[in-house]
Amino acid sequence: MVNDHTNNKDSFYHRFFDKLRSSSEFFYSIGAVLLALLIGAVIICLIGSDPIKAYKALYRGSFGTTNAIAETLLRAMPLALVGLGATVAFRASVFNVGTEGQLFIGATAAACVALALPDLPRYLLLPLMALAAMGAGALLGGLAIFLKIKFNANEMINTIMMNYVVIYFVSWLVHGPIQQPGSPLGQTEKFSVNGIIPVILKRTRLHAGIIVLLILVIITYFLLEKTVWGYQIKVTGKNMLASKAAGIKVKRIFYSAMFFSGALAGLAGMFEASGIQNRMIENISSGYGYTGIVVALLGQLNPIGVLLAAILFGALQVGASSMETMVGIPSSAVSMIQYLIVIIFIGKNAFPRLWKRFHTSKDKRA
Amino acid sequence: MEPILNFLSTPIVEGFFSASMRLAIPIMLAAIGGIFNERAGLSNIGMEGFMILGSLFGFVIAYATGSIWISIAAVIVIGAIQGLIMGYFEITLKVNQVVFGITMNLFCVGLTSFLYRIIFGVGNSPRIDPLPTLSIPVLSKIPLIGPLFFQQTILAYITYLIVIITAIFFSRTAWGLNFISSGENPEAAETLGVDVILTRYIAIVISGILCTVGGAFLSTAATGLFVQNMTAGRGYIALAILVIGRRNPWGVFGAALLFGAADALQLRTQLFSFKIPYQFLVMLPYVLCMVVMILFSRTSSAPAALGEPYERGGKKE
Numbered sequence: 274m275v276n277d278h279t280n281n282k283d284s285f286y287h288r289f290f291d292k293l294r295s296s297s298e299f300f301y302s303i304g305a306v307l308l309a310l311l312i313g314a315v316i317i318c319l320i321g322s323d324p325i326k327a328y329k330a331l332y333r334g335s336f337g338t339t340n341a342i343a344e345t346l347l348r349a350m351p352l353a354l355v356g357l358g359a360t361v362a363f364r365a366s367v368f369n370v371g372t373e374g375q376l377f378i379g380a381t382a383a384a385c386v387a388l389a390l391p392d393l394p395r396y397l398l399l400p401l402m403a404l405a406a407m408g409a410g411a412l413l414g415g416l417a418i419f420l421k422i423k424f425n426a427n428e429m430i431n432t433i434m435m436n437y438v439v440i441y442f443v444s445w446l447v448h449g450p451i452q453q454p455g456s457p458l459g460q461t462e463k464f465s466v467n468g469i470i471p472v473i474l475k476r477t478r479l480h481a482g483i484i485v486l487l488i489l490v491i492i493t494y495f496l497l498e499k500t501v502w503g504y505q506i507k508v509t510g511k512n513m514l515a516s517k518a519a520g521i522k523v524k525r526i527f528y529s530a531m532f533f534s535g536a537l538a539g540l541a542g543m544f545e546a547s548g549i550q551n552r553m554i555e556n557i558s559s560g561y562g563y564t565g566i567v568v569a570l571l572g573q574l575n576p577i578g579v580l581l582a583a584i585l586f587g588a589l590q591v592g593a594s595s596m597e598t599m600v601g602i603p604s605s606a607v608s609m610i611q612y613l614i615v616i617i618f619i620g621k622n623a624f625p626r627l628w629k630r631f632h633t634s635k636d637k638r639a
Numbered sequence: 640m641e642p643i644l645n646f647l648s649t650p651i652v653e654g655f656f657s658a659s660m661r662l663a664i665p666i667m668l669a670a671i672g673g674i675f676n677e678r679a680g681l682s683n684i685g686m687e688g689f690m691i692l693g694s695l696f697g698f699v700i701a702y703a704t705g706s707i708w709i710s711i712a713a714v715i716v717i718g719a720i721q722g723l724i725m726g727y728f729e730i731t732l733k734v735n736q737v738v739f740g741i742t743m744n745l746f747c748v749g750l751t752s753f754l755y756r757i758i759f760g761v762g763n764s765p766r767i768d769p770l771p772t773l774s775i776p777v778l779s780k781i782p783l784i785g786p787l788f789f790q791q792t793i794l795a796y797i798t799y800l801i802v803i804i805t806a807i808f809f810s811r812t813a814w815g816l817n818f819i820s821s822g823e824n825p826e827a828a829e830t831l832g833v834d835v836i837l838t839r840y841i842a843i844v845i846s847g848i849l850c851t852v853g854g855a856f857l858s859t860a861a862t863g864l865f866v867q868n869m870t871a872g873r874g875y876i877a878l879a880i881l882v883i884g885r886r887n888p889w890g891v892f893g894a895a896l897l898f899g900a901a902d903a904l905q906l907r908t909q910l911f912s913f914k915i916p917y918q919f920l921v922m923l924p925y926v927l928c929m930v931v932m933i934l935f936s937r938t939s940s941a942p943a944a945l946g947e948p949y950e951r952g953g954k955k956e
């Protein structure tokens with residue numbers, strides 16, 4: 274180490290600029306949120322409601338009480354899990370849009386384990402359910418990669434098709450083979466106590482899954498930033514041919530990224546079934562698998578960003594229902610605002626361009 | 640021969656054939672639109688969103704004005720605007736086309752359910768009179784071919800025309816070649832005087848129009864009502880149709896018809912309450928889509944520059 278001093282300086286500047294760049298990305302996301310909320314306020318005005326009242330209700334519903342915060346975190350959990358998985362997949366340029374189906378199949382697999390082994394002690398049953406859920410989600414995702422590698426079939430289209438197939442299949446299961454006896458509803462029997470994730474905050478529904486989620490955020494961050502695998506994923510995602518030439522086993526990267534993504538989506542399904550519904554139901558997810566994907570985008574494909582984006586979206590969704598009951602604005606307004614945030618964020622480069630054009634046209638006039 | 644002809648002219652079989660085409664038209668229109676943008680080197684993953692917007696606006700405007708033709712005209716404008724927005728993001732801002740398309744789809748689903756709720760309130764499901772079937776004299780009496788092709792709505796006949804025009808456009812006109820060269824080798828095309836950026840904008844606007852009209856067909860011609868999420872993945876199926884039909888208008892025509900038939904078959908089988916659970920029937924078009932796409936993907940090659948953003952003159956901004 275001869276150039277120790279300059280090296281340090283280099284890396285210091287490097288880090289400084291990296292930080293500046295990533296923090297400007299962070300400010301872009303905040304800006305996108307504010308702009309989308311502003312547009313939302315205009316829309317709320319247009320339909321004849323008071324936006325300040327509406328947003329107050331939104332805030333109170335999502336962060337106003339301990340229970341509200343718990344509900345926000347509960348809603349953020351599946352979004353963050355799906356988002357973490359999608360982050361890994363997107364970084365590898367694997368377009369896994371099948372997270373909704375993977376969530377459904379994961380929830381179902383966990384339910385089957387819970388119903389088959391109700392007397393197993395909790396410390397065995399819950400991990401077993403998690404394994405089943407993750408395995409099922411990973412296999413479903415893996416199928417799309419298999420078809421991609423073997424037949425050159427587009428994994429994005431296939432994963433979407435699988436969503437429809439799996440959701441109908443699960444609907445048949447909960448109306449048929451695993452339906453609760455004597456119930457007309459599409460649901461299974463309630464899990465035994467051992468198959469339910471324990472609540473960790475009294476008088477709320479917040480369950481221990483949140484701890485698992487936090488650990489997974491750290492693990493994902495570590496895997497992506499500190500391991501060879503994470504590096505290979507990044508390289509493969511940026512330039513598949515170059516990484517192939519560099520000796521990276523691209524197929525293995527595709528499979529592993531998809532397995533990871535599918536497994537986390539499956540786990541999200543188990544959390545919903547075991548932690549919230551305490552059984553498998555037909556409508557186990559209201560689109561978490563899809564929303565989780567854009568959570569990954571808003572989180573800039575960074576595990577910690579994904580967690581923050583998931584909490585934001587969780588808050589918006591939970592707050593939306595209280596906004597609907599208190600001010601009478603349909604909650605779909607918020608789901609629209611959610612996606613608007615992401616669209617504005619994706620199109621962030623438009624602002625410097627417009628700014629530049631505005632200035633050059635002013636210069637020309639002068 | 641006689642018994643076959645008799646069988647083909649029973650109402651059930653005739654109904655099946657005419658329904659096959661009716662259910663194929665929306666996918667066909669979207670996929671034909673997809674030929675334009677994909678041949679020009681641009682992905683449009685947002686077809687599903689375009690279609691659902693078309694369904695809603697087609698329905699709402701027809702409901703308000705009482706005229707399906709005004710609604711189709713309005714939907715064309717909406718489709719063009721949406722195409723321009725998509726073009727701005729994908730061509731000018733050069734965002735990731737898959738990512739943007741997926742987000743756009745989710746946004747449009749949210750937007751349509753919000754607007755429907757605002758316009759019609761909760762629990763109301765108004766209906767309009769769908770476009771009437773216009774049987775072509777003589778031709779519609781031919782067994783099999785008659786119900787399939789000639790017992791349809793005017794929009795279906797216009798769709799046939801669009802397929803033919805698209806086929807001529809890509810195989811016989813200089814403009815069609817400009818599109819193809821923009822998708823295969825944009826740098827070379829530019830040196831030959833093709834305005835790649837403009838070509839791609841035109842392509843995505845055409846695609847936007849055809850997708851939204853396809854969506855409007857669902858609500859105004861096929862059913863006469865709007866249901867949330869009524870496109871049910873048809874925009875994504877159209878993407879698969881593009882691969883299966885090798886981005887060729889006739890191939891797309893045939894592939895879309897196959898899916899229309901699968902859809903018509905599952906709807907009819909549901910009515911007859913066989914012992915098959917309905918979930919397995921509803922699955923059928925999606926499963927078929929996967930299977931056929933697997934069979935065709937190996938030999939179907941995408942335009943070389945598909946999904947690659949184009950920098951004019953290779954310069955970085």
